[in-house]
Amino acid sequence: MKGLLQRVRQARVEVAGEIVGAIDQGLLVLVGIEPQDNEASADKLLKRLLDYRVFTDADGRMNDSLRQVQGGLLLVSQFTLAADTRKGLRPGFSTAAPPAQAELLFNYLVSQAQALHAPVATGRFGADMQVHLVNDGPVTIMLET
Numbered sequence: 001m002k003g004l005l006q007r008v009r010q011a012r013v014e015v016a017g018e019i020v021g022a023i024d025q026g027l028l029v030l031v032g033i034e035p036q037d038n039e040a041s042a043d044k045l046l047k048r049l050l051d052y053r054v055f056t057d058a059d060g061r062m063n064d065s066l067r068q069v070q071g072g073l074l075l076v077s078q079f080t081l082a083a084d085t086r087k088g089l090r091p092g093f094s095t096a097a098p099p100a101q102a103e104l105l106f107n108y109l110v111s112q113a114q115a116l117h118a119p120v121a122t123g124r125f126g127a128d129m130q131v132h133l134v135n136d137g138p139v140t141i142m143l144e145t
Contacts, residue, residue, distance in 0.1 A: 001041040001105070002032035002081045007054050007139035011074050013123040014130045021121035023072025027054075028133050031109065032081025033102040034095060037145070042109040044145040049073065050117055054139050062139075066117070073113055076123035076131060077106045099126065 005027050012022035029049060055064040055071070066073060079102060083091035096102070103125050113120045123129045 001034065001037040001045045001109075001145045003045050003049060003143045004030040004032075004078075004081060005049060005052070005054070005141050005143060006030075006133060007136045008074075009134040009136045011131070011133035013074065013076055013121075014132070015124050015127045020124050020127075020129075021074055021076075023074045023119060023121050025069065025136075026071030026073055026119075027066055028074045028076065028131070030076050030078040030081060030131075031106060032078055033097040033105050034082045035097045035101070037097060037105055039105070039108055041145040042105055043112065045143060046109060046112050046116070048143050048145075049113075052141075052143070054141065072119045072121065073117055074121045074123075075106075075110055075113060076129065077102065077125045 008028045010024050011028040012019050050067050051065045053063050053065050055069045057063040079096040082096035084095045085091050106125055110122050
C-alpha cells in the first residue's frame with residue numbers, strides 16, 4: 001500500500017462541484033492499493049500516517065506527528081499511484097488492485113482512521129475528483145508498506 005502524504009495548511013476534495021471532504025492543517029494522503037495489500041498493510045500505513053513526524057516543533061524541526069498537532073487527515077483513493085512506469089511513455093495499471101478489492105481496503109483504512117483519530121475526511125472512491133490543497137513547506141513524502 002502506498003500513501004503519498006502532503007503536509008497541508010488546508011485541503012479539500014470536490015466531486016461535480018460539491019465539496020465531499022475538507023480539512024484545515026494536517027495531512028492530505030493519496031492512497032494507492034496494490035493486489036498484495038491487505039488489512040495489515042492498511043493498519044501499518046495508518047500507524048505511520050498518524051505518528052510520522054513531519055510537523056515542525058517549537059524549534060522549527062520536523063519532530064511532531066499528526067496526533068501531536070491534532071491535525072486533520074484527508075484520505076483520497078488514487079489507483080494511479082500503483083502505476084507501472086518502467087517502460088514506454090504511458091503508465092500501465094495492471095499493478096493496481098482490482099476496484100472491488102481496493103474499495104474494501106480503502107474503506108477499511110478510513111474506518112480504522114476514524115476510530116483512532118479526528119478529524120478524518122475522504123474523497124469519493126472511484127469518482128472524478130478535484131483535489132485542492134495548500135502544501136505547507138512544501139512537504140511531500142511517499143510511504144510504502
